Structures are given as structure tokens and as C-alpha cells.
Amino acid sequence: MPPDTATALLSARWVLPVAPENRVLDDHSVVLAGSKVLAVLPTPVARERWPDLPETRLDRHALLPGLVNAHGHAAMSLLRGYADDLPLATWLNERIWPLEGRWVDPAFVADGTALAVAEMVAAGTTTFSDMYFFPEASAAVALRAGIRAQILGPLVRFPNAWSSGADEAIHKSLALHDEYRDSDRIRIAFGPHSTYALDALHLARIAVLAEELDVRVQIHLHETTEEIATARKETGERPLETLERCGLLGPNLQAVHMTQLEPGDPGRLARHAVSVVHCPQSNLKLASGFCPVAELRAAGVRVALGTDGAASNNSLSLFREMHVAAILAKAVAADAAALPALEVIRMATLDGAEALGFGDLTGSLESGKAADMVAVDLSGIANEPVFHPESQLVYAGGERGVSTVWVDGEPIFDKGRHLRQDTDAILASVRRWRNRMQDEQ
Amino acid sequence: MPPDTATALLSARWVLPVAPENRVLDDHSVVLAGSKVLAVLPTPVARERWPDLPETRLDRHALLPGLVNAHGHAAMSLLRGYADDLPLATWLNERIWPLEGRWVDPAFVADGTALAVAEMVAAGTTTFSDMYFFPEASAAVALRAGIRAQILGPLVRFPNAWSSGADEAIHKSLALHDEYRDSDRIRIAFGPHSTYALDALHLARIAVLAEELDVRVQIHLHETTEEIATARKETGERPLETLERCGLLGPNLQAVHMTQLEPGDPGRLARHAVSVVHCPQSNLKLASGFCPVAELRAAGVRVALGTDGAASNNSLSLFREMHVAAILAKAVAADAAALPALEVIRMATLDGAEALGFGDLTGSLESGKAADMVAVDLSGIANEPVFHPESQLVYAGGERGVSTVWVDGEPIFDKGRHLRQDTDAILASVRRWRNRMQDEQ
Numbered sequence: 001m002p003p004d005t006a007t008a009l010l011s012a013r014w015v016l017p018v019a020p021e022n023r024v025l026d027d028h029s030v031v032l033a034g035s036k037v038l039a040v041l042p043t044p045v046a047r048e049r050w051p052d053l054p055e056t057r058l059d060r061h062a063l064l065p066g067l068v069n070a071h072g073h074a075a076m077s078l079l080r081g082y083a084d085d086l087p088l089a090t091w092l093n094e095r096i097w098p099l100e101g102r103w104v105d106p107a108f109v110a111d112g113t114a115l116a117v118a119e120m121v122a123a124g125t126t127t128f129s130d131m132y133f134f135p136e137a138s139a140a141v142a143l144r145a146g147i148r149a150q151i152l153g154p155l156v157r158f159p160n161a162w163s164s165g166a167d168e169a170i171h172k173s174l175a176l177h178d179e180y181r182d183s184d185r186i187r188i189a190f191g192p193h194s195t196y197a198l199d200a201l202h203l204a205r206i207a208v209l210a211e212e213l214d215v216r217v218q219i220h221l222h223e224t225t226e227e228i229a230t231a232r233k234e235t236g237e238r239p240l241e242t243l244e245r246c247g248l249l250g251p252n253l254q255a256v257h258m259t260q261l262e263p264g265d266p267g268r269l270a271r272h273a274v275s276v277v278h279c280p281q282s283n284l285k286l287a288s289g290f291c292p293v294a295e296l297r298a299a300g301v302r303v304a305l306g307t308d309g310a311a312s313n314n315s316l317s318l319f320r321e322m323h324v325a326a327i328l329a330k331a332v333a334a335d336a337a338a339l340p341a342l343e344v345i346r347m348a349t350l351d352g353a354e355a356l357g358f359g360d361l362t363g364s365l366e367s368g369k370a371a372d373m374v375a376v377d378l379s380g381i382a383n384e385p386v387f388h389p390e391s392q393l394v395y396a397g398g399e400r401g402v403s404t405v406w407v408d409g410e411p412i413f414d415k416g417r418h419l420r421q422d423t424d425a426i427l428a429s430v431r432r433w434r435n436r437m438q439d440e441q
Numbered sequence: 442m443p444p445d446t447a448t449a450l451l452s453a454r455w456v457l458p459v460a461p462e463n464r465v466l467d468d469h470s471v472v473l474a475g476s477k478v479l480a481v482l483p484t485p486v487a488r489e490r491w492p493d494l495p496e497t498r499l500d501r502h503a504l505l506p507g508l509v510n511a512h513g514h515a516a517m518s519l520l521r522g523y524a525d526d527l528p529l530a531t532w533l534n535e536r537i538w539p540l541e542g543r544w545v546d547p548a549f550v551a552d553g554t555a556l557a558v559a560e561m562v563a564a565g566t567t568t569f570s571d572m573y574f575f576p577e578a579s580a581a582v583a584l585r586a587g588i589r590a591q592i593l594g595p596l597v598r599f600p601n602a603w604s605s606g607a608d609e610a611i612h613k614s615l616a617l618h619d620e621y622r623d624s625d626r627i628r629i630a631f632g633p634h635s636t637y638a639l640d641a642l643h644l645a646r647i648a649v650l651a652e653e654l655d656v657r658v659q660i661h662l663h664e665t666t667e668e669i670a671t672a673r674k675e676t677g678e679r680p681l682e683t684l685e686r687c688g689l690l691g692p693n694l695q696a697v698h699m700t701q702l703e704p705g706d707p708g709r710l711a712r713h714a715v716s717v718v719h720c721p722q723s724n725l726k727l728a729s730g731f732c733p734v735a736e737l738r739a740a741g742v743r744v745a746l747g748t749d750g751a752a753s754n755n756s757l758s759l760f761r762e763m764h765v766a767a768i769l770a771k772a773v774a775a776d777a778a779a780l781p782a783l784e785v786i787r788m789a790t791l792d793g794a795e796a797l798g799f800g801d802l803t804g805s806l807e808s809g810k811a812a813d814m815v816a817v818d819l820s821g822i823a824n825e826p827v828f829h830p831e832s833q834l835v836y837a838g839g840e841r842g843v844s845t846v847w848v849d850g851e852p853i854f855d856k857g858r859h860l861r862q863d864t865d866a867i868l869a870s871v872r873r874w875r876n877r878m879q880d881e882q
Binding site: 078080081082084085086087088091115118119122123281283284285286287288289290313314315316317320324326327328330331333334335336337338339340341379380381382383384385386387388391392395396397399400423426427430431433434437438 | 519521522523525526527528529532556559560563564722724725726727728729730731754755756757758761765767768769771772774775776777778779780781782820821822823824825826827828829832833836837838840841864867868871872874875878879
């Protein structure tokens with residue numbers, strides 16, 4: 001069917017299209033043309049123009065683009081709460097890495113990713129980024145679950161369950177990229193873990209490949225003070241400078257965390273059109289530091305939002321991440337007007353989509369874009385009165401009201417039920433993994 | 442019936458008694474004696490000793506003391522989201538205070554408090570503190586709803602809807618205190634708003650009355666840098682010093698916010714046994730500053746938790762407050778091991794109860810205490826696997842699993858339903874208030 005034939009109306013009390021204008025539209029309808037958005041119009045206008053179309057009424061709901069979780073390690077959901085409240089080095093070296101070394105295999109990744117995707121979908125996320133071992137397993141799970149994803153295998157110098165080192169990891173990433181070349185759902189990108197996990201020559205090689213093939217690159221960058229201090233000591237420069245020297249600063253780059261900045265850094269990131277992925281809950285929980293979000297945005301840097309993995313969060317709800325991002329940005333900027341609710345919603349939708357290279361496809365409710373959407377019921381004791389729905393979505397716990405989630409116009413979650421995933425089977429597998437890991441603790 | 446006659450068993454997968462030991466007990470039962478806790482025992486032991494008692498099984502649940510919300514302005518729930526993302530002075534002077542001046546009366550307070558109590562109960566809170574106009578109306582609502590409360594009328598020098606100034610406000614507080622003298626549910630305390638809203642002579646008078654009558658005192662203290670700067674300019678001293686001079690620093694005092702401290706302050710607060718009430722979400726959202734929670738606790742200061750009012754939060758869930766408190770404390774202390782999950786649960790229960798003067802009665806599951814409890818279902822996609830239930834309660838969004846809430850052994854919330862409040866009637870009244878206020882915006 002041609003993309004300009006309307007097929008259905010979704011009429012909501014409030015529509016937040018994010019673009020072309022980022023404001024709240026009262027009593028509007030999203031007109032669908034199959035899997036695409038055809039138009040966003042006042043409901044009476046839409047009804048008059050298409051009186052015979054099936055109409056879904058969302059009378060107590062806000063309808064907004066599906067959320068984009070721009071950084072995470074999905075399979076680590078199997079380690080949720082396994083080792084909290086520990087110093088970062090102890091957490092990684094003594095708990096997480098040994099456990100991963102012992103257990104991570106394709107089945108672990110498939111089961112953990114299925115759990116993570118189910119949680120994300122139920123919280124309104126329709127696109128996520130994932131960096132973990134066995135990315136082919138994560139990609140397959142995402143595809144079956146009907147969610148959109150940027151998938152990255154970790155590129156690290158040391159041998160691990162998935163690769164013998166950086167060369168093989170790059171090779172495997174390229175092969176996987178080739179496999180999903182034509183997919184609108186799955187995009188494979190490069191995941192150099194960090195400057196401390198890779199040498200400069202491999203970083204330079206990744207830069208060339210990324211530019212040649214137009215592949216995105218995501219890296220953990222300036223997460224902690226220790227990372228900067230160690231880099232200075234070992235290389236004489238900060239990781240950001242290493243990336244610049246290796247040719248990696250550019251519009252394809254997604255720099256995750258960025259809690260440790262110097263005065264010239266926001267301008268440098270903006271000039272190179274680098275996207276920053278902000279993970280406030282992980283940064284706080286691991287005591288990594290404070291990303292200056294308002295300052296970065298004022299400098300013209302695109303800032304997306306990520307939950308990071310469940311082992312350092314412990315929730316994959318991007319609504320919860322929006323909440324913490326919005327209130328933390330105000331305190332960090334010492335300005336209660338910093339990062340208003342509509343702006344953080346933009347970060348969690350369109351900015352995320354653009355950072356991941358999905359901006360042409362998703363992240364806003366605009367004509368021609370995929371109908372990736374979430375409906376949130378704002379009625380009830382914890383949300384009312386509703387003066388400004390965006391305030392409720394961000395500050396009052398939007399994820400509790402998620403009622404329906406669509407990808408490409410297809411509902412994948414509705415009224416508490418997953419339509420593409422068997423959550424009973426997922427939970428049974430999760431409990432098996434838990435018991436096996438617990439027994440060997 | 443004598444308090445040592447067991448009447449029922451509540452058998453949970455995990456019990457978190459908070460005291461005498463603050464740890465997780467696997468497969469334990471809380472033995473009730475009417476409205477009191479008789480004992481906490483391993484479930485097989487309890488079943489053997491009392492084989493004929495009715496037993497409630499909570500096989501997927503954590504059972505913990507009901508939460509204590511140590512600071513708020515309940516009726517302001519009617520202003521939830523009315524004016525977000527504004528600078529503090531604009532927010533107060535141009536939006537909140539004019540709106541309050543126009544609308545606040547006993548009916549507003551009764552309806553707003555009913556909404557707030559319903560939200561708090563559904564999120565596991567069994568005791569709250571409230572500072573607002575017409576405290577007699579809040580107290581009546583709390584009593585009917587079956588929740589425990591510390592109620593304070595605002596003591597301010599300027600005339601307002603409730604009083605002509607400080608003298609009348611103190612007089613009315615004393616009368617209300619007398620009315621509830623014998624209540625275990627409602628305790629009336631003094632609510633001097635702040636040092637800038639009262640003169641030193643009234644603060645001194647409150648200090649004497651509080652000591653004579655053994656009444657608690659709650660005050661907003663060191664909330665913002667502006668508060669300190671203005672006080673220095675106008676009085677030559679910081680508000681904390683003014684309170685010391687007026688004789689208010691003592692075990693009856695609850696100092697709310699405390700984001701602006703000098704090096705000697707934690708020791709001074711500890712010496713005077715002052716309780717601090719930490720409201721991290723409000724502090725972040727209003728860009729007030731960062732309370733050094735780990736440092737205060739290390740100095741021996743009791744730190745309770747509060748949500749503040751819905752107009753500056755916008756949720757009254759103490760689970761959400763615990764989450765932000767726990768992750769923020771780590772970043773502020775630059776220590777990922779700061780404020781572990783069990784410690785923040787203690788802050789939100791026993792420390793809060795002791796700060797409010799309810800410590801003999803509630804805040805832990807110990808023999809002889811009131812059976813004020815909350816059961817949280819930890820099964821499901823967003824919580825599993827469960828390695829450490831305290832991690833899930835704090836970091837993964839415990840309020841989403843609240844299944845039953847008891848005060849004095851009586852369920853007041855069960856399986857999504859309020860048993861002592863008519864939520865349809867509350868929502869109808871909230872919508873009426875919303876429409877009236879919206880129309881005059």
C-alpha cells in the first residue's frame with residue numbers, strides 16, 4: 001500500500017510529537033499509514049477527513065515517540081543487584097568480571113537480552129543500544145522481540161569469551177554489519193570499549209572503517225577521574241585527546257558518560273558533532289561523577305540518554321532515567337530552569353535516535369517516520385491533577401502508566417502484556433540462571 | 442486481648458526488620474498480637490509453635506516496616522506539576538504563593554491531603570510529616586485514612602489564610618496539640634517555617650514551649666545558598682547559629698534540607714542530637730544544593746528522608762526518594778560504597794520514626810511495636826533475578842511492587858485498592874480543583 005494511504009487513527013488526550021515542534025498538543029490524533037506516521041492533526045480534523053478509519057481512543061493518555069535507550073549492556077540484567085554498594089574497582093574486578101568470565105556464553109546473552117528487552121518495552125522503549133559479548137545473539141533476540149536496536153560487540157585488546165582480541169572482534173563486527181546491512185531494525189556499530197581497553201592503532205583502524213562504511217562508533221569516555229589520571233600517566237594525554245589523534249571525533253561517535261570535562265571540551269565536542277550519551281543513574285550509583293548536561297547542550301552538543309546495564313542502575317526504565325537526568329541537571333547547573341521536561345523528553349527520543357543513526361526513521365511523530373510510539377495513562381492517584389503532561393511523564397514516574405507500545409505501527413506491548421515475548425519463559429530462564437550463579441557464589 | 446497472645450502469621454520470602462539487626466531474613470514470619478508485632482521468627486519455627494493461627498503467605502514478597510515520610514506539604518499535591526522548571530524565586534513568588542493565596546482554605550487542604558495520603562499509602566508509607574495551613578484539616582484526613590502522622594501548622598510572621606501571624610499560629614498549634622494529646626496516630630508539633638519567616642523572639646518562645654511540653658519542632662534549614670547569604674547580611678549569622686542562640690538545637694529538632702554546611706556543622710548537629718531530614722529530589726529539582734548525607738551519618742547525625750511537597754518533586758513515593766538518596770549520596774561522597782541499600786531503608790523507616798518521635802511505636806519490626814508494614818512483590822520482569830531484595834527495593838523501583846500496607850496490623854491498602862479511602866471521590870474532587878485553578882490561570 002502506498003505510504004500516503006491512511007489506515008488508522010490514534011486519538012490521544014495529549015500528543016507530544018517532539019518535532020517539528022517540541023510541545024504538547026491537546027486532543028490530537030496520530031494518523032497512521034501502515035507502519036508509518038502520515039500526519040499529526042487535531043482529532044476533530046482527523047475524524048472529519050477520515051470518518052471511516054478505525055480509531056483507537058486514548059482519552060487519558062499522553063502519546064509520544066517510543067523512547068531511545070542509547071547505552072546499555074542488556075544481558076547484564078541477569079546480574080541485576082548481584083553486587084551493589086561496592087567501590088567501582090572491587091565491583092568490576094572481584095565480582096562482575098569473574099562472574100562474566102565464568103558464565104557468559106551465547107545462551108546467557110540471549111536469555112539476559114530477552115529479559116532486558118521485555119523490561120525496556122514495558123517501560124516504553126522502542127530502540128536501544130547494546131554493547132556486549134556475542135552481539136549476534138543480542139541482535140537475534142531484538143529482531144524476534146520486534147524492537148529496534150543498535151548492536152555493538154565489545155572491541156577490547158584482551159581475549160574473552162567472544163573474541164581473541166581486537167582484531168577478531170573488529171572482524172566479527174564487520175561480518176555482523178554485513179549480515180544486517182539491509183535491516184531497518186538492527187544496525188551494527190563498532191563498540192571500542194574504551195581507550196584503556198584498546199591501543200591507539202586499533203582505534204585509528206576503527207576510525208577509518210567507520211568512515212568508509214558509515215558505521216556508528218560507541219565508546220565509554222571520561223567515565224571516572226581514575227580513567228583520566230591513568231591515561232595521562234600512561235599516554236601523556238586524556239582519552240578525548242587520544243580519540244582526536246586517532247581520528248575518531250566525528251558525527252559517527254557516541255561518547256558515553258563524559259563526567260570529567262575541561263573548559264574547552266564542550267566546544268570541541270560540538271565542533272566535531274560528537275554525540276554524548278548521558279547515564280546519570282549509573283554515574284551516581286558508581287560515584288563516577290557529574291556530567292554537565294546543561295553546559296554541553298548550551299554548547300550545541302547533542303546529548304542522548306542511556307540506562308547503562310542493570311548491574312549498575314538497576315532499572316532499564318528510560319522514564320526513570322529522564323527523571324534523574326532532569327533533576328540532576330538542575331542541581332549541577334545550579335539553575336532550577338535547566339533541562340525542562342520537554343527537553344529531557346527530546347533527549348530520550350529524537351536526540352537518542354539521531355545519535356544512534358536512526359534519526360531518519362524514529363524519535364519523533366512526524367510524517368514519514370516509523371510509527372514507534374508509547375502511550376502513557378496519566379490518570380490516577382500518583383499523576384493527577386494534570387496541568388502539564390510532560391511534567392508528569394518526567395517527574396512523577398511515567399513508566400508506571402505505560403499502556404501500549406508500538407514499533408512500526410505494530411503493538412508489541414499492550415495493557416501489561418508483551419505481545420512478542422513469552423515473559424513466563426523468560427522468567428523461568430532467569431530463575432535458572434539465578435540459581436546456578438547463586439549456588440556458586 | 443493481652444499483647445502476648447499471637448493472633449496471626451505473616452510469612453514472607455524475605456523479612457527486613459530494620460532492627461534489632463538491619464539485615465535480610467529469608468523465609469521468616471512476623472507473628473502478630475492484634476495490632477502489635479509479637480515476634481519475627483523463621484517460618485518453620487513460627488508454624489510449629491502456632492499451628493492453628495491464620496497465616497498470610499507472601500511467597501514472592503519482601504516485608505518491611507512501613508515507610509516514614511519525614512517532610513512534606515501534603516495538600517500541595519493539588520499543585521503537582523502546576524509550575525515546574527522555573528527558577529526557585531519565580532516558582533515561589535510568581536506561581537505557588539499567589540495560587541495558594543487565591544485558593545487555600547480548609548476544603549483545599551482536606552482534598553489535597555486526601556490525595557497525598559492515598560498516593561503515599563499506595564507507595565508503602567505508613568507515617569508522614571506534614572507542614573501546611575489548616576493542620577486541623579490534615580489531621581482529620583490522616584486519622585480517617587488510618588495513617589500515622591506528625592502534623593505541623595506553619596509558624597510564620599506574616600498574616601495568611603490560617604493565622605494572623607506567629608502568635609496566633611503558635612496558639613492554634615498548642616490548641617491542636619492539646620486536642621491530640623492522647624493519640625498514637627496523630628502527633629502535633631511546631632512548624633516554624635524558617636529563620637527568615639520568623640523573628641528570633643518567636644523562635645526562642647517556641648524552644649521553651651517545645652521543651653516544656655516535649656513537642657517536636659520541624660524547620661526548613663540551610664536549604665539554599667541565598668538563605669545563608671541573606672541571613673548573614675541581615676543578622677550577621679547563619680540560620681543554624683540563630684537556632685542555637687534561640688535554644689532550638691536539641692533532640693526535638695528536625696532540620697529539613699541542610700544542603701549548605703560548613704566543616705564544623707555535622708559535629709554540632711550530632712552533639713545537639715538534631716535530626717536532619719534529607720529531601721534529595723526536591724533539592725535537585727529546585728537546584729538547592731547537595732546534602733552531604735554520608736558525612737552527616739559518619740558524624741553520628743540521624744538522617745531521615747522526606748519527599749517534600751508534590752509541587753517540588755512531583756511524586757510522594759518514598760521508594761523513589763530512597764533510590765535518589767542512595768545513588769546521590771555515593772556521587773556526593775565520591776564513594777560507590779556510601780549509603781548501601783539497607784542503610785537507606787533504615788533512614789526511610791526507623792530513623793524517620795525516631796526523628797518524628799514515633800520511634801517507640803513504629804519504624805522497625807520488633808516485638809512490642811505497632812504492626813506498621815509494607816509487603817512488596819519482587820517477582821517479575823523489572824525485578825528479577827533477585828540476589829539481594831534490598832537492592833531491588835531501593836534501586837529497581839520498589840513502589841511498583843507494593844501489594845499490601847498495614848497500620849497497627851490493619852490492612853489499609855491491598856492489591857491495588859485503598860481500604861480506607863474512596864479514591865474515585867478523591868479523584869473527582871482533584872479534577873474539580875484542577876479545572877477551577879486552570880480556568881483562572
